[in-house]
Amino acid sequence: MATYNKRGYKPKTKVEKEVEEIEDSTTAEVFASLDEGASKTEEWVEKNQKAIFGVIIGILVIALGYIAYGKFIKEPKIEEAANELANAQEDFTTALETTNTNVKDSLYNVALQGSGGKYGLLEIAEEYSGTPSANLAHYYAGMSYLEMKDYKNAISHLEDFSSDDMILAPLAKGAIGDAFMQLDQADQALSYYEQAFKVNTNDFTTPRFLFKAAVAAIDLGKNDVAISYLNRIKDEFEKSDYASQVDLYLGRAQAGN
Numbered sequence: 001m002a003t004y005n006k007r008g009y010k011p012k013t014k015v016e017k018e019v020e021e022i023e024d025s026t027t028a029e030v031f032a033s034l035d036e037g038a039s040k041t042e043e044w045v046e047k048n049q050k051a052i053f054g055v056i057i058g059i060l061v062i063a064l065g066y067i068a069y070g071k072f073i074k075e076p077k078i079e080e081a082a083n084e085l086a087n088a089q090e091d092f093t094t095a096l097e098t099t100n101t102n103v104k105d106s107l108y109n110v111a112l113q114g115s116g117g118k119y120g121l122l123e124i125a126e127e128y129s130g131t132p133s134a135n136l137a138h139y140y141a142g143m144s145y146l147e148m149k150d151y152k153n154a155i156s157h158l159e160d161f162s163s164d165d166m167i168l169a170p171l172a173k174g175a176i177g178d179a180f181m182q183l184d185q186a187d188q189a190l191s192y193y194e195q196a197f198k199v200n201t202n203d204f205t206t207p208r209f210l211f212k213a214a215v216a217a218i219d220l221g222k223n224d225v226a227i228s229y230l231n232r233i234k235d236e237f238e239k240s241d242y243a244s245q246v247d248l249y250l251g252r253a254q255a256g257n
Helices: 014-047 049-097 101-113 121-127 132-147 151-159 168-182 186-199 205-219 223-236 243-256
Strands: none
Touching: 049 101, 049 121, 049 132, 101 121, 101 132, 121 132, 132 151, 132 168, 151 168, 168 186, 168 205, 186 205, 205 223, 205 243, 223 243
């Protein structure tokens, strides 16, 4: 039977045949190695399947436990804490708004300690630790103690409060500054006033704590610092309640230089 080569066909050289044989051999070895590895893996899985299933079950139990904790423990706890805080907030607001100075401290104490079987701010902060309501309870407790002139407890609770809120966050820092000023620790007060106005910039808290920082700086003899803060009020917050007092304190700071 006649044979023929396709047009352009070129017989393989001896070297090309040897390379092809080597490649075929290498490929066979790779597949043999893979088959051997797969076989060993199957053997290992078979021998250790109880341990593997144990790990998988353990992971599932942890995941389901976390979901159950959130659904049946954490969420109800958050809701319960919010209900308790609503009552304590009402007591705090009553104390804040009363014009009778003789009963103010008593009303703040009710907010702190609770009444009528309801938790006060202190119990909420402790019993519902880790919830948003417990965090807010620290804020209201700190403010209550500040109004009651219990400055150390005010600082303690306000330092336990954390927030990204553009008003509450600077108010809490500034209130700590107020407490330190009352304790004649103007250096600490200045630090917290500076933190307060640096949290964010707004027309309500920023000029307030720039002004208080300037006053504390004058008290410490840091007149250049005071001048810079007072000038910022003049330049950026000329319509604020503190702008009218700037010139008076600027004069004091400049006279001290």
